[in-house]
Amino acid sequence: MAISLSKGQTISLAKTGSSGLSKVFMGLGWDPVKKKSGGFLGKLLGGGGGDNIDLDASVILLDANKSAVDTVSFNQLKSKDGAIRHGGDNLTGEGEGDDEVIYAELTKLPTNVSHLVFTVNSFRGQTFNEVENAFCRLVDEANNEELCRYTLTDQGTHTGVIMASMTKTADGWTMTAHGKPCTGRTVKDLVQDAVSVI
Template sequence: MTQAITHLSIGLGWDPAHANGLHPRRKDIDLNVAALSFAGENFVDVAFHEQLTSRDGALRHLGDSVTGEGDGDNEVIVVDLALLDPVVTTIVFLVTSYTGQRFDQIANGFCRVVDNVTGIELVRIDLDSVGAHTGLVVGKLHRPYQDWAFTLIGQPIIAQHVVNAVPQLSVYLH
């Protein structure tokens, strides 16, 4: 029997843009990770770089990186399902390129979902495999039965900001 998911995180990492002879003033790369909660098809709340904590405290963005500097996860959202508003039926995880670079133009970009109780990495996606897109619906937490489960979606979208992505998410809420 597998243990029910109660606490997980989504991490996002990438390398900063570096100037070189061809691109002496290269634009910084700013990727963002978001967790959006829904009750059925109705948007409830979000945690992302402009709102670090959901109203119920269940979704917490641990800080915005605007350059990708540093090793490992540059941005992390933690989810504590014990705090989640009981009306929430689905949490969708999203990555967007706020500065507009396509994922295939970003060095060493990745996102990963980790069960924080077991330490097991549930999924890892190398963003260059997503191709010429600026958004990625990573996956969702939902309750297909009684317990919460994570389902990989891995679908690219065109979105630089959460607001642009929300209308594209309804297909994943069933």
């Protein structure tokens, strides 16, 4: 059974029952806030129906010194080393389950990569007041087992969130839930915030 993480909590992935974790994916999902219809006038003023929310899931690769080595996002669907790939861009947030997925072959990562920081940002500048049910979940690809999940509860006028990070330790990988609000429309805008949570 998957572990539900609270903000700031770190768990050892070696203790989740998955020995020799090699291939994982991070599924990220969200829904547009359902807006109340305000009739004809409300629709004219932008109050009708739920709008599409175009959030972008990305990952920032950091070395032990917290320097950015690479990023993977809708702009660059694969890391330079090929160990991480993005499953593609979702422009609406509609539908059940994962909206965007990032796949990682942990055993193929370069030895200098110590941290994977998973982010979500709004390219169009829509704020997280327009988003609900945002979550990220880490899945062991070998057996399709969900290892842990973090559900974001905070809304606000920010346009980005550092959702979670994975860190390589002597005993294997750990995962930490962050839920840190930040400002930025692309993954490059979030690098400094990513560094600050590690």
